[in-house]
Amino acid sequence: MTLREGLGRIGAQEDLNFLLTNRLPRRLATQVMGKVSRIEQPLVRDASIGLWRLFCDVDLSDAKETRFRSLHDAFIRELRPGARRIDPDPSVLVSPSDAILGANGIVSAGQVLQVKGSAYRLADLVQDEALARSHEGCAYATLRLTAGMYHRFHAPADLRVDSVRHLWGDTWNVNPIALKRVEALFCRNERAVIRVSLTDGAAMTLVPVAAILVAGLKLGFLPEGHALRETGGRTLPCGAALAKGAEMGWFEHGSTIVVLAPPGYTLVPGLAEGARLRMGEQLLLSPGASR
Template sequence: MNTRVQSLSKREQLNFLLTNRIPRRWLTFFMGWYSQIQSPLLTKFSIWLWSLFAEDLRLQDAKKQHFTSLGDCFTRELKDGLRPIAKHPERVISPCDAIIGEHGDIQGTQVFQAKGFPYDINELIPNLHMNHKYRNGKYITLRLKSSMYHRFHAPVDCSVSMVTYISGDTWNVNPVALKRIEKLFCKNERAVVELHSNHPTSCIALVPVAAILVASMKFNFLPQVLDLKYQGPNNIPCDAQFNKGDEMGYFQHGSTIILFATSNYQFCEGIEKGKLIKMGQPLLTGHLTSFP
């Protein structure tokens, strides 16, 4: 058993060194350029090479089977009907396919990225008014592996009036890095999207966090791509309406979405750390009160 633990520790250390102790920003720029090269042969080779490291890559679920670039494959759409939506109005669905990470009750404004690694909502979301809403509420970390479907969707019927973009680093967001880099999510590039519904006391916010090789978020309702080259305003006004399950945008690779909810929500049965959840499946449930 000790030999196995030592072996895992060495593998974790190697993983951390290979994915973090490198020029993260320049590698991310390179990957952004490389993934947009329009070449059938290069694309086929790149996908084949990618599949050697991502055994759970399921391209048979994609709406199309031929891709013009590696980036086209990363941001693939799925065949219709593969992600049924939990329609019950009190259900909050997962906005993406993901591995469930740390989740639970927010202790005041403190949450955890990994065991023993706390951070404060104020350090992640620079908005005191918004932070107050989620005090003692719920949070859940949803990690999108590179092999997964990279698009994210509205978890409830809602509208969006503002996206806050926060430039930052591009640390890997895998479990190895989360156990070694304190307040990693607060260091990385990210966006804050608060979802408005007709239930004013029941609030939800999404925080998509970019990572190495990604650092690029595209919201369907914004004209600009939010990435390391973006130099526009941090607070971007918009006027977008969504039904539950509507697509909101996509990452260029894999990354993480942290979902915050007010205290009247509870996690649905079966929500466990390390478990795979698919977009459209129930994530939270709450007693919702509408106001005229």
């Protein structure tokens, strides 16, 4: 096979993937998958979990439970105690989730990268011009959770949650193929804007973005966290104090977290797009941290 033929085959595979995951009726497919994934009948459960493990890179060895009531139960599994080491250095912000590092850099002229060569307005993502301006010149990192990964996310540092705002949206797939083809995709999907303060008063923002199929996200620290869609986009004050590594919430399918760092924080040296991270590993360093 020639190089040209190989590239053509890869392009055809990408087009087919995009067609199957993003040109279907996304909302309907998500609703159907949501219902099927919750079926607890043993034959349906075992078949659906088997298909999931066949087509996705799934590792259940670190799960708290070894048996699951349904596919959904397996999606949102908890970790067994000690399955992740949380970096204790107070000058380090850790990855809030297991993830693949995507676009990252510095917020410039109000924009961040979705993929190389394609930027979107941060204000469109957070739906708040003042909040977007407050992150100008700050580091950001995009963390992509695949369908087979552990789907819960955690506090990147000792912090206080100041507010949460749920933003209704679509259910586009967030895989690299879709990111190349759909402009400002993260700004289209359902998401939450979580504003937090670190112990030194520095402010950062986490934006978990939901995706196709089961979709949805839940926040355990918030009374309304299991019914975010019913909050009508209101900004919800919080005040919950969370220790570094404490669970914040979970996705009901693979998705993305956009991390907007406090001023002066930088990406850990050596991390590059495509790097695989586990929750609790170093992601960002404070201004005074030793490099």
